[in-house]
Amino acid sequence: MNDLYQTVFVIERSDDVAAALRAVREAIASLGYDRFILASLSPVRDEFVERVYWVEGDWFDDGSLVDPDTYMRHCPITRHVLATDEPFFWSKTRSSKGERYEVVRRPKGTGIHGLQIPIFGRTGLKGAVSFGGEKIDSSARARFILEAIGAVAFRTAQRLLEGPGTSATMRLSPREREVLRWIAAGRRQADIAVTLRLSERTVENHLRRARHRLGVATTAQAVRAAIQSGELGD
Numbered sequence: 001m002n003d004l005y006q007t008v009f010v011i012e013r014s015d016d017v018a019a020a021l022r023a024v025r026e027a028i029a030s031l032g033y034d035r036f037i038l039a040s041l042s043p044v045r046d047e048f049v050e051r052v053y054w055v056e057g058d059w060f061d062d063g064s065l066v067d068p069d070t071y072m073r074h075c076p077i078t079r080h081v082l083a084t085d086e087p088f089f090w091s092k093t094r095s096s097k098g099e100r101y102e103v104v105r106r107p108k109g110t111g112i113h114g115l116q117i118p119i120f121g122r123t124g125l126k127g128a129v130s131f132g133g134e135k136i137d138s139s140a141r142a143r144f145i146l147e148a149i150g151a152v153a154f155r156t157a158q159r160l161l162e163g164p165g166t167s168a169t170m171r172l173s174p175r176e177r178e179v180l181r182w183i184a185a186g187r188r189q190a191d192i193a194v195t196l197r198l199s200e201r202t203v204e205n206h207l208r209r210a211r212h213r214l215g216v217a218t219t220a221q222a223v224r225a226a227i228q229s230g231e232l233g234d
Contacts, residue, residue, distance in 0.1 A: 003027075004027075004145055004148060004149075007023055007024075007026075007027045007149060008148055008149065008152050010023040011023045011024060011149070011152050011153055011156050012152050012155070012156060014156060014160075015160070016160075017054075017160050017161070020153065020156050020157075020160065021054060021056065024036065024054075024056070024149060024153050025056060027145070027149055028131055028133075028146065028149065031136065031137040031142045031145065031146070032133045032134075032135045032136040032137050033114070033131040033132060033133040033136055033146075034056075034057050034132075034133045034134075035056055035057025035058065035059055035114075035131070035132045035133065036054070036055075036056045036057065036129065036130065036131045036132070036153075037052065037054070037055045037056070037059065037071070037129070037130050038052070038053040038054045038055075038127065038128075038129050038150075038153060038154050038157050039051065039052045039053060039071060039078075039127055039128055040053065040126060040127040040158070041078075041081065041125055041126065041127050041128055048078070048079065049071050049078065052071055052212065053127075053154075053157035053158070053161055054153070054157055055212070057132070059075070059132070075101065075130075076101055077090045077092075077101040077102070077103065077116070078116070078128060078130075080103055080116070081116065081118040081125065081128050082125070084118065085118060085120070086118075087115055087116060087117040087118070087143060087146075087147055087150075088103050088115070088116055089103070089104050089105065089106065089107050089113065089114070089115055089116075089138055090102065090103055090104060090107075090113065090114055090115075090116055090130075091104045091107050091108075091109070091111055091112070091113045091114075092111050092112040092113075092132075093109070093110070093111040094111065106138055107136060107138050110134075111134070112132050112133070112134060113132065113133065113134070113136050113138070114130055114131050114132030114133065114136065115130070115131050115132075115136075115138070115142075115143060115146050116128055116129070116130040117129045117130070117131075117146065117147055117150040117151070119150070119151060119154045126154075127154055129150035129151075129153060129154055131146055131150070172210055172213055172214070172226070172231055173206075173209075175206055176206050176207075176209055176210040176213070177210075177226070177231055177232065178196070179192060179196070179203055179206045179207060179210070180207070180210055180222060180223055180226050180231070180232060181232050182195065182196075183207070183219060183223055184223045184226075184227065184232055189203050189204060189207070207219050207222070210222050210226070214226065
């Protein structure tokens with residue numbers, strides 16, 4: 001239990017995103033979880049997922065980056081947080097008919113399994129944290145540990161990524177900002193690739209990472225968010 005207290009302390013007191021992520025990663029790995037996602041939610045919006053704060057691991061087994069749109073499209077089980085105020089286990093299995101997500105009492109068998117934790121604030125549901133893996137510990141002890149880590153990780157993500165001292169340049173790399181500047185200037189991706197001597201696929205990857213870091217679903221939204229935050233002003 002002392003290890004849990006130490007992990008929570010490190011995450012909560014961290015002023016560095018990388019250090020907080022490392023603490024979460026190391027803690028959940030001992031329980032068989034190798035991926036996690038933290039997202040802010042808005043029950044009154046059709047989009048539901050407002051922003052993806054942190055993502056760890058290959059959630060969709062194809063190396064794709066996770067933004068609000070892909071998260072909702074690929075992981076419909078997320079909406080179950082509207083029907084409960086308790087953490088719940090889930091399983092994702094594959095068959096000839098495709099992927100199937102379901103809420104389960106206790107994960108078993110092959111596939112990806114996990115625990116989803118609703119996060120509540122003064123105004124109600126604020127977000128959710130989901131941990132996943134192929135061979136997870138689903139005991140009561142593991143659930144208690146993950147609930148504690150998930151809650152403090154969510155608060156830390158909000159503080160570091162949305163707090164008044166957060167710098168937008170901490171979220172985008174120089175190349176991501178450069179590509180967004182060209183998009184804002186009206187250039188096509190093919191033209192940007194030629195100008196920067198990159199492949200079109202690399203340009204698209206930079207744009208996807210920028211959307212992911214900014215927590216938006218489209219490139220147009222990424223440009224708008226970057227302009228509003230001052231990232232493209234230099």
